[in-house]
Amino acid sequence: MKFRGKIVDGACLNHFTRISNMIAKLAKTCTLRISPDKLNFILCDKLANGGVSMWCELEQENFFSEFQMEGFSAENNEIYLELTSENLSRALKTAQNARALKIKLTNKHFPCLTVSVELFSMSSSTRIATHDIPIKVIPRKLWKDLQEPMVPDPDVSIYLPVLKTMKSVVEKMKNISSHLVIEANRDGELNLKIETELVCVTTHFKDLGNPPLASESTSQDRNPEHMAEVHIDIRKLLQFLAGQQVNPTKALCNIVTNKMVHFHLLHEDVSLQYFIPALS
Amino acid sequence: MGAEPAGAVRGKGPRARRPRRAGQCWPWFGRRGSMKCLVTGSNVKVLGKAVHSLSRIGDELYLEPLEDGLSLRTVNSSRSAYACFLFAPLFFQQYQATTPGQDLLRCKILMKSFLSVFRSLVMLEKTVEKCCISLNGQSSRLVVQLHCKFGVRKTHNLSFQDCESLQAVFDPALCPHVLRAPARVLGEAVLPFPPALAEVTLGIGRGCRVILRSYHEEDADSTVRAMVTEVCLGEEDFQQLQAQEGAAITFCLKEFRGLLSFAESANLNLCIHFDAPGRPAIFTVKDSLLDGHFVLATLSETDSYSQDLGSLERHRPVPQLQAHSTPHPDDFANDDIDSYMIAMETTIGNEGSRALPSISLSPGPQPPQSPGSPSEEEDEAEPSTVPGTPPPKKVGAEGEGGGGGGGGEGSRLQNSLVPSSSARCSSAPSWPP
Numbered sequence: 001m002k003f004r005g006k007i008v009d010g011a012c013l014n015h016f017t018r019i020s021n022m023i024a025k026l027a028k029t030c031t032l033r034i035s036p037d038k039l040n041f042i043l044c045d046k047l048a049n050g051g052v053s054m055w056c057e058l059e060q061e062n063f064f065s066e067f068q069m070e071g072f073s074a075e076n077n078e079i080y081l082e083l084t085s086e087n088l089s090r091a092l093k094t095a096q097n098a099r100a101l102k103i104k105l106t107n108k109h110f111p112c113l114t115v116s117v118e119l120f121s122m123s124s125s126t127r128i129a130t131h132d133i134p135i136k137v138i139p140r141k142l143w144k145d146l147q148e149p150m151v152p153d154p155d156v157s158i159y160l161p162v163l164k165t166m167k168s169v170v171e172k173m174k175n176i177s178s179h180l181v182i183e184a185n186r187d188g189e190l191n192l193k194i195e196t197e198l199v200c201v202t203t204h205f206k207d208l209g210n211p212p213l214a215s216e217s218t219s220q221d222r223n224p225e226h227m228a229e230v231h232i233d234i235r236k237l238l239q240f241l242a243g244q245q246v247n248p249t250k251a252l253c254n255i256v257t258n259k260m261v262h263f264h265l266l267h268e269d270v271s272l273q274y275f276i277p278a279l280s
Numbered sequence: 281m282g283a284e285p286a287g288a289v290r291g292k293g294p295r296a297r298r299p300r301r302a303g304q305c306w307p308w309f310g311r312r313g314s315m316k317c318l319v320t321g322s323n324v325k326v327l328g329k330a331v332h333s334l335s336r337i338g339d340e341l342y343l344e345p346l347e348d349g350l351s352l353r354t355v356n357s358s359r360s361a362y363a364c365f366l367f368a369p370l371f372f373q374q375y376q377a378t379t380p381g382q383d384l385l386r387c388k389i390l391m392k393s394f395l396s397v398f399r400s401l402v403m404l405e406k407t408v409e410k411c412c413i414s415l416n417g418q419s420s421r422l423v424v425q426l427h428c429k430f431g432v433r434k435t436h437n438l439s440f441q442d443c444e445s446l447q448a449v450f451d452p453a454l455c456p457h458v459l460r461a462p463a464r465v466l467g468e469a470v471l472p473f474p475p476a477l478a479e480v481t482l483g484i485g486r487g488c489r490v491i492l493r494s495y496h497e498e499d500a501d502s503t504v505r506a507m508v509t510e511v512c513l514g515e516e517d518f519q520q521l522q523a524q525e526g527a528a529i530t531f532c533l534k535e536f537r538g539l540l541s542f543a544e545s546a547n548l549n550l551c552i553h554f555d556a557p558g559r560p561a562i563f564t565v566k567d568s569l570l571d572g573h574f575v576l577a578t579l580s581e582t583d584s585y586s587q588d589l590g591s592l593e594r595h596r597p598v599p600q601l602q603a604h605s606t607p608h609p610d611d612f613a614n615d616d617i618d619s620y621m622i623a624m625e626t627t628i629g630n631e632g633s634r635a636l637p638s639i640s641l642s643p644g645p646q647p648p649q650s651p652g653s654p655s656e657e658e659d660e661a662e663p664s665t666v667p668g669t670p671p672p673k674k675v676g677a678e679g680e681g682g683g684g685g686g687g688g689e690g691s692r693l694q695n696s697l698v699p700s701s702s703a704r705c706s707s708a709p710s711w712p713p
Contacts, residue, residue, distance in 0.1 A: 087507040094472040110505060117472075121517065128512045129472040134505035 001079050001137070003034050004104035006066040013101055016063050017092040018246060019056070019270055024089040025243035026054055026274070031138060031146055032113075034069050034079040037061070041085075042146050051277040052236050055148050058270040072140055079105070080138035080146060083113060091115040091131035099126075111135050149275060151262055154254035155228035157213070158184040160263070161205045163251065166192070167241035169203045174234050176201065179279055182237070182261055183229035184253065186210050191227070194234070211252060228255045231279045240274050248272075313382025315345045316414040318374035323569075324411045324426075328398035329542050330365045330572070335395045336538030337363045337574070342446040343394075343422070344386045345377035349570075350413075353446045354391065360577035361535045362448045371569040373410075385415055387440040389422060397424045397436045407432070448575050452562045455553035457523035459490065463543030463550045463565070465518075469511045470540065473533065477509075479579070480536075482552070483528025488515040495530050495579075519549060529554045529561050530579040539563050539574040554578070 007013050023030060023041045027049070033040040039060055045053035060067050071077035095101045095117045102116040112132040121127040138146070160166065169192060173180060177194040184190040190205040240263060250266040263274040319327050330352060334341060338354030338361075345351070349371065353364040369375040378384050398404060410427040421437040428434065452458075469492055473480065479495040493510040515521055543550045543565045554561040558580030565572045 084504070084507075090474060091507070091509075112508075119468075121514075126514065127469070127517070130510045130512070131472070132508040132510075134507065 002070040005064040007101045008065045012063045020089040022243045024085040032081045053275045055273040082136040087133040094129045155257045156184045156255045159209045160251040163244045180234040183227040185227045186224040228257045232276045236276045313378030316376045317372045319411040320373045325404045328404045331398045333538040333542040341389045341391045341394050362575040365572045367570045388443040389440045393438045452553040455555045457554045459552045460520035461518045467544045480533040481530040484523045531576045
């Protein structure tokens with residue numbers, strides 16, 4: 001298996017760094033899937049992750065000026081690697097004002113993803129910082145668990161409010177309750193509710209707008225004001241919101257009543273999907 | 281001529297009527313003189329930064345005003361790092377090491393206490409106009425007074441212990457390898473490393489490239505490998521580069537960062553003198569008003585992985601470093617740093633102990649030779665220590681001050697009040713059991 005890529009554009013480098021920072025906040029360990037056209041950061045819904053799953057996708061040609069890969073085999077031309085997300089974001093932090101960044105799969109004493117950053121230096125000589133990120137190659141037989149999650153038809157689909165606002169609300173709610181109800185309707189209304197013996201707190205967001213329904217069959221003549229709700233662990237929601245340092249280009253929330261909430265964000269051209277299951 | 285009235289004092293002339301100078305102590309209160317230094321303007325922040333730097337190394341600050349200047353020294357609990365700043369008399373607006381005819385002061389203060397005076401560098405820069413450090417010969421408190429804007433005066437009375445002079449025995453001139461670069465260059469080079477990284481390997485790779493690589497101890501149990509970071513600098517970044525290809529040492533990055541941040545803020549060049557792995561590395565900064573030395577122990581034996589410093593970007597074969605021929609115990613604390621590092625000097629005449637050619641940090645006069653037998657010194661030691669603190673340790677004991685030297689298995693100091701060649705360290709030190 002081979003992989004090498006090079007990023008020379010400053011804006012692309014910064015964007016890639018921001019994405020990796022976000023991933024580092026969302027998942028301690030994640031899977032990086034490399035295919036000829038795309039890079040994916042994947043977190044599958046294992047018990048260890050608390051049932052949360054994540055699927056982040058970016059088109060490689062939007063970032064890399066050079067990109068070559070050779071997957072497991074010709075029919076399975078993909079590479080799945082497991083790594084500690086913070087390592088990648090820390091390595092990329094070095095590249096803030098770099099001339100160029102090279103990333104490649106190497107095997108020096110242990111398999112790693114080597115990030116090589118060419119820095120500007122006052123003198124004529126180049127200064128190079130190299131980071132060897134230890135990785136684990138994921139065997140072919142486990143790839144089936146790491147596929148793009150199926151998104152069930154949502155009961156309600158709604159655009160999210162400003163994430164920063166949502167985050168500060170949820171942060172305060174976390175001190176009161178460990179679980180939260182997120183509910184929304186087709187009238188552009190979204191509520192965050194917490195309830196304890198002593199107190200109930202609800203934050204109402206209005207006029208959010210709903211995307212056009214994908215399929216008519218799910219509508220079922222339901223009253224547009226009818227709320228679809230799901231109980232989730234408040235910390236998981238907070239972790240998701242904390243990862244969003246920059247306001248996304250587009251942010252969508254899909255609720256499947258009593259099953260899960262699915263967030264779909266678009267950061268420029270990078271798509272992030274995050275699934276939080278309902279509390280049983 | 282009648283009888284003098286009772287109680288009249290017969291004048292002895294002008295001399296008797298001269299008002300007593302502040303801090304002048306009468307001989308019978310003890311031999312310790314008074315010290316006074318006054319730091320003004322931007323030098324206050326420089327002093328503060330130096331203290332911050334030293335606080336990265338040790339928990340106790342040894343303050344010694346010498347004829348050459350004010351010396352601030354510290355050593356870490358395992359005796360694997362020593363740091364010293366010497367501020368020349370010109371650094372101060374006023375500098376008085378001691379009152380004439382009196383012994384030089386040597387005192388030891390809790391680093392935490394001294395640092396608390398200089399805690400906020402921003403505050404030092406913005407509001408402090410003058411800093412006065414003084415010790416009245418009779419008092420038991422070191423007084424640090426900050427004269428700030430708007431007439432505010434902050435006075436800190438710090439308790440201290442009398443101590444022996446802390447001196448390291450080392451000589452940069454004996455080190456075959458030297459690197460010199462502006463601190464800024466080294467500061468930038470160290471940026472990519474994680475702040476928590478403990479150790480780093482510095483070496484010379486192919487084509488005279490200087491390579492810094494993160495060092496992690498091989499932990500057989502740990503399943504999670506650490507990320508390895510490497511920075512490669514070209515020869516042109518250095519003002520002086522006198523080292524063989526393949527030479528490499530591994531030392532504590534955290535301790536080095538202490539000196540580095542000081543050097544960066546003072547815009548100085550930093551010089552690294554080093555020898556074979558296991559021998560201490562000496563980091564120095566210097567300008568007309570001050571000089572700083574940090575002496576750090578290096579790992580005596582590193583495995584071949586961390587010795588491989590190849591330039592990665594061109595896939596050239598990695599230069600193999602010479603295996604260290606003399607077998608050393610593979611134990612960071614037990615390397616022969618001890619023979620080079622700190623030798624506790626005593627107040628007694630030290631001819632015997634100074635047999636080793638060495639450059640001690642106070643190249644000026646030796647600590648005053650007190651006339652008299654050793655026993656007189658021992659007796660004197662007791663009363664001059666701060667009441668309540670344990671007396672200086674006697675022969676054969678290890679560690680320093682109360683509570684033993686902490687640090688556990690670190691290399692220990694031979695602290696002997698009797699000068700003897702066995703206390704000197706040209707051969708392997710004898711370890712206390």
